[in-house]
Amino acid sequence: MVTKSIPVLPFAWYERAQRRKQSALTPIWEVLDQVKDPEIPVLSIWDLGVLCDLQAIDGKYVVSITPTYSGCPAMETIRADIAAALEAAQLQPYEIVTRLSPAWTTDWLSPQGREQLQAYGIAPPAGGGCAHAQGLTPEAGIECPHCSSSNTRRISEFGSTACKALFQCQDCQEPFDYFKHF
Amino acid sequence: MSDFNLKAATQEYATRLGDDAVVLGHRLSEWTSNGPFLEEDIALSNVALDYIGRARMYYTYAAELAGNGKTEDDFAYTRDMREYRNLLIHELPRGDFAYTMVRQLLVDVFNTYYLPELAKSADSTLAGIAQKAIKETRYHLRRSHEWTLRLGDGTEASHQRMQRALESLWGYTHELFDADPLELQLADAGIGVHNAALRPTWLAQVSAILTEATLTVPKDDWAVRGGRVGYHTENLGHLLNDMQFLHRAYPGCQW
Numbered sequence: 001m002v003t004k005s006i007p008v009l010p011f012a013w014y015e016r017a018q019r020r021k022q023s024a025l026t027p028i029w030e031v032l033d034q035v036k037d038p039e040i041p042v043l044s045i046w047d048l049g050v051l052c053d054l055q056a057i058d059g060k061y062v063v064s065i066t067p068t069y070s071g072c073p074a075m076e077t078i079r080a081d082i083a084a085a086l087e088a089a090q091l092q093p094y095e096i097v098t099r100l101s102p103a104w105t106t107d108w109l110s111p112q113g114r115e116q117l118q119a120y121g122i123a124p125p126a127g128g129g130c131a132h133a134q135g136l137t138p139e140a141g142i143e144c145p146h147c148s149s150s151n152t153r154r155i156s157e158f159g160s161t162a163c164k165a166l167f168q169c170q171d172c173q174e175p176f177d178y179f180k181h182f
Numbered sequence: 183m184s185d186f187n188l189k190a191a192t193q194e195y196a197t198r199l200g201d202d203a204v205v206l207g208h209r210l211s212e213w214t215s216n217g218p219f220l221e222e223d224i225a226l227s228n229v230a231l232d233y234i235g236r237a238r239m240y241y242t243y244a245a246e247l248a249g250n251g252k253t254e255d256d257f258a259y260t261r262d263m264r265e266y267r268n269l270l271i272h273e274l275p276r277g278d279f280a281y282t283m284v285r286q287l288l289v290d291v292f293n294t295y296y297l298p299e300l301a302k303s304a305d306s307t308l309a310g311i312a313q314k315a316i317k318e319t320r321y322h323l324r325r326s327h328e329w330t331l332r333l334g335d336g337t338e339a340s341h342q343r344m345q346r347a348l349e350s351l352w353g354y355t356h357e358l359f360d361a362d363p364l365e366l367q368l369a370d371a372g373i374g375v376h377n378a379a380l381r382p383t384w385l386a387q388v389s390a391i392l393t394e395a396t397l398t399v400p401k402d403d404w405a406v407r408g409g410r411v412g413y414h415t416e417n418l419g420h421l422l423n424d425m426q427f428l429h430r431a432y433p434g435c436q437w
Binding site: 100156158159180 | 207221224225228229230231232233234235236238239306307309310311313314315317318320321324325
């Protein structure tokens with residue numbers, strides 16, 4: 001069972017937030033906030049953690065992104081959407097680079113992103129690495145995003161996309177996606 | 183060896199790892215719309231996607247090292263069977279569900295030990311790819327482990343199918359722990375992995391899972407090798423035929 005506790009923000013998220021806060025490029029970060037994950041359109045790439053960094057190097061905007069999973073098919077669309085957003089705001093020249101390391105983790109999800117997932121009907125990842133053995137998806141107990149019951153069970157380890165598992169609520173009977181801890 | 187070219191060797195190694203990943207990814211993708219039930223169909227497609235993603239990262243890196251304008255697509259779609267360097271276990275036909283699951287178990291346990299070693303590579307790109315893949319493999323192994331228990335210790339028919347799959351795959355596992363001079367030199371240089379050293383741990387974990395599933399660990403009385411030098415089973419030709427057809431018929435096509 002998942003017990004309610006004071007939400008402690010992962011350090012990884014704090015680091016990201018600091019990097020952005022200390023950046024002098026606030027208006028450009030805000031342009032990039034318009035870019036959403038194509039499969040979860042409520043979530044911006046910043047809130048998802050796919051957008052790692054933004055720098056101005058030699059008069060060029062360098063946007064660093066990282067794939068969630070190795071085979072994430074959304075990366076091409078995300079690149080195109082970033083390019084479109086920057087061009088629409090007349091922010092050129094720019095370069096979009098893919099960064100593999102450090103590997104993306106759900107600890108990079110912003111607190112706002114977690115709330116948005118929940119509101120969209122997707123249960124956000126539970127806890128940090130210590131909440132479950134090795135951080136793998138539990139068999140039960142993920143809180144239902146519809147009725148908040150914890151009386152739920154895992155139907156499938158792999159859901160509609162690689163980053164989600166499928167659960168069902170035993171109380172309201174609704175099936176729902178769970179954004180896997182990764 | 184004095185003429186050992188580290189960059190060329192790394193490019194070759196990345197290509198080999200890409201070949202392993204794309205071939206197994208393709209085999210798994212053959213289950214898409216053929217899975218035994220919807221959730222399993224989706225799961226196998228997800229795992230296939232993880233492998234194809236790895237292949238793309240390895241090939242992109244190999245192309246970058248080659249520096250001759252080639253792309254990941256050239257590696258996947260324009261090389262002939264004899265140019266492919268994947269280990270044979272990855273190219274064998276998907277077989278029945280038991281066969282697919284046994285192969286996944288053998289490969290997942292291997293990756294469980296191989297990837298953390300590659301993640302320590304002095305080559306930061308290979309290390310980065312491995313760090314991503316480790317997390318995925320954790321999910322893959324949990325699933326192939328559960329299926330092995332369920333089918334091995336299931337009905338008489340499922341047990342038989344699992345044992346049969348195991349017997350026909352076992353001789354292909356030895357190649358996982360081989361290394362030619364190139365791989366040995368890369369391992370010595372801190373870029374590759376000393377595969378042979380992984381076998382005792384692999385064997386111990388695989389044996390423990392098989393025993394728990396009431397399956398018998400096969401004898402080491404035969405072994406097939408050749409993938410790393412381009413000698414393949416006939417199956418790879420059929421696979422490439424399928425995978426490369428469109429690109430070869432309409433070079434550079436886009437949609």
